[in-house]
Amino acid sequence: MDSSIVISVNKLVKKFGNFVANDNLTFEVGSGEIFGFLGANGAGKTTAIRILCGLLEPTSGDIIVAGFNGYTQRDKIKANIGYMSQKFSLYEDLTVWENIRLFAGIYGVSRKLIQERANLLIENLGLEDYRNRPVADLPLGWKQKLAFSVAMIHKPTIIFxxxxxxxxxxxxxxxxxxxxxxxxxxxTTVFVTTHYMDEAEYCNRISIMVDGKIVALDTPSALKAEYNAESMDEVFVKLARNSQRV
Amino acid sequence: MRTLLFLLQKEFLQVFRNRTMLPIIFIMPVVQLLVLANAATFEVKNIDLAIVDYDQSYLSSQLKSHFTASPFYTIVANEVSVSKSLDMVHADKADAILVIKQGFEKDLLRGHQTELQLLVNAIDGSAAGLMNSYSGQIIQGFIQEQIAQRANVTVPHITIQEKFWYNPDLTYSHFMIPGILVILVTVIGMFLTALNIVREKEMGTMEQINVTPIKKYQFILGKLIPFWVIAMFELVFGLILSKLIFDIPLNGSLLLVFGVAGVFLVVALAMGLFLSSVAESQQQVMFLAYFFMIVFILMSGIFTPTDSMPLWAQIVDLVNPLFYFMKVMRMILIKGAGFMHIMPCLVGLMVLSVLMLTLAITKYRKTS
Incomplete structure (x- = not known):
């Protein structure tokens, strides 16, 4: 395997009963790449992300993340990735500092480094005044930036x-x-899902999922050329229009 | 080990920051002990008695005065008919009716056999039994007195010397308090653990924890240790209150009490962990925990002796952790039982703790 490939998925299938959430997904993500994972609601993006992060058991297919096997080496994968879910999931009743300390501690960052990284993070985000206040007090935008920074606290290879x-x-x-x-x-390799097509343009490469399948995978400009579209928005609508699930 | 410390720190921070936790820890035991130990009693006092006297004689009024003199009885009515008195029983204004038939005095004076009728509200069977036997004693006393007066002789009769062991004054609270402490500790152990974990599921923080390389045992210990400590503290606090307010006897070794409580709590906490793996929401887990709680409490022997339960129920009780702990608490605190006496119960609890913990650990999964 090419050493610059950090995520390698081959024929990934996930079924919930008769419902096929992920239908034969095959793709690779290179090191340092910003990989956009697009699709309509219910297309199966979150399912795939949760499988890659070791939160969900796949039905079949080969998965290698950060060089580790997606079936047998989940804890090694987890040590090398960061994950930020759709739903804000830091502890609202803990302060900014306590959240940083907790997650850095769990990932095994040394106490000295925790201090250093926390100070830097708080400074970068301009959260000095909120350091010792519960996270619940933060406005949503700041919460999201904090969640991202906390997910990066252990300097992972890949961030989802x-x-x-x-x-x-x-x-x-x-x-x-x-x-x-x-x-x-x-x-850091960034694996990101979004519904904002302007954001899709910022990605190095994107894949578009429709009804559990990947129907397109390329750079934004190549996709626009292929589908003869002005914008990613147009590409997406052309592809997702025929979805059975929307 | 280091990861565990971070988790414990986080858990304690959250517990003491939670506005409802401190009242639960400090006020719940006070209220439960004060209210339940005094209110939940099986002693039958204040029996409301309606008397229907068809005889209206000197002797019938003598008999009535015996009832009036008894501390257990309050005469609520002197009705003229049974049906009126029954109305009072229907309306819960009277618990029992004593009917003195016409010719009561005449029969007695002539040395004939006579009858009294006692109608008792027996919705609560054991209370009815007590009322019946109290009345019997009063009537017996009345007869003894009559015979003595008339025959002017001393009547031979047997008096029974009663000596009640372990609880000589039959203080009901001494029987109840160990049971209430058991419930208290179970609520903290089982409910709080289960609620806490399910809340993390609801908030989504559970997923954020599951995506870290944290080990299963680290997560489980991180959850169980804080609530084990809190529940143990609760037991100490409850015992101090019981001693100060109710002066309950602490006859046995307190160390033994805490030892058994420690094992019992492992079962209760594992139960909470198991329920939280099964349930998806705090609502579900509350219902589940409540269901098990009710069954466990009612079968634990807190109110009714387990020895008088049917055999199948006694067998079922072998997996009821509250049954063992309830028994041991009363044995040690009231009877002063030693290690050897409570060994069988301790072994039972140990087996349960291993089983329950295994079940809970297998059920809890980081990957769904």
């Missing part, structure tokens, strides 16, 4: 972001993507 900018204002979204770029520049 499941609709990280849902419900966030345009300025915060822009700032959020700056953070994604910074992470990618530092060598």
């Amino acid at each position: 972001l499941d609709e990280p900018t849902g419900g966030v204002d345009p300025i915060t979204r822009r700032r959020f993507w700056e953070m994604i770029y910074e992470a990618a520049d530092a060598g």
Whole structure:
């Protein structure tokens, strides 16, 4: 296997009873790439992301994430990835600092480094005033930026972001993507799902899922050329229009 | 080990930051002990008695005065008819009716056999039994007195010397309090653990934890240790209150009490963990925990002796952790039982703790 490939999925299938959520997914993601994982609601994006993160048992197919087997080495995968779910899931009743300390501690970051990284993170996000306040007090946009930074606290190889900018204002979204770029520049592979087609344009490569299958996979410009479209929005509508599940 | 410390720190922070937790820990035991130990009693006092006297004689009024003199009875009515008195029983204004038939005095004076009728509200069977036997004693006393007066002789009769062991004054609270402490500790152990974990599922934080390389045993210990400590603290707090307020006897070794409680709590906590793996919402887990609680409590022997349960129920009780703990608490605190006496119960609890913990650990999965 090419050492620059960090995610390799071959014929991944996930069934819930008779319902096929992921139908023969095959793709690879390269190191340092920003990989956009697009699809309508219910297309199977979250299912696939949860399988890649070791949260969900796949039905069949080969999965290698960060060099580890998706069936037998889940704990090794988990040590090398970061994950930010659709739903905000830091502890609302803990302070910003306590959340950072907890997750960094679980990932085995040393106490000294926890202090350093926490200080840097809080400074970068401008959260000095919120350091010792419960996370529940933060506005949504800041919560999302904090969740992203906490998911990056152990400097993972790959970060999985499941609709990280849902419900966030345009300025915060822009700032959020700056953070994604910074992470990618530092060598972290970013695997991101989104519904915003302007965001899709920021990705190096994107895949589009319809009804559990990947129907397109290429760079944004190649896809626009192939589907003879002005924007990613048009590409998406052309592909997803025929979906049975929407 | 290091990961576990971070988890414990987080758990304690959250428990003490939770506005409803501190009242639960400190106020619940006070209220339960004060209210339940005093209110939930099987002693039958204040029996409301309606008397229907068809005789209206000197002797019938003597008999009535015996009842009036008894501390257990309050004469609520002197009715003229049985049906009126029955109305009072229907309306729950009277618990029993004593009917003195016409010719009562005449029969007695002539040395004939006579009859009294006692109608008792027997919805609560054991209370009815007690009322019956109290009345019997009063009537017996009345007859003894009559014979003594008339015959002017001392009548030979046997008096029974009663000596009640372990609880000489038959103080009901001494019997109830160990049971209430058991319930208290179970609620903390089982409910709080289950609720806490399911809440993490609902909030989505469980998924964030599951996506970390945390080990299963680390997560489980991180959840069980805090609630084990809190429940143990609750037991100490409850015992201190019981001693101060009710002066319950602490005859046996307290160390033994805490030892058994420690094992019992492993069962209760594992039960909570298991329920939280089965349920998806706090609502579901509340219902499940409530269901098991009711069955466990009612079969534990807190109110009724387990020895008088049918055999099948006694067999079922072998898997009821509250049955063992309830028994041991009373044995040690009231009787002063030692290690050897409570060994069988302790073994039972140990077996249950291993079984329950295995079940809970197998059921809990990081990958769904």
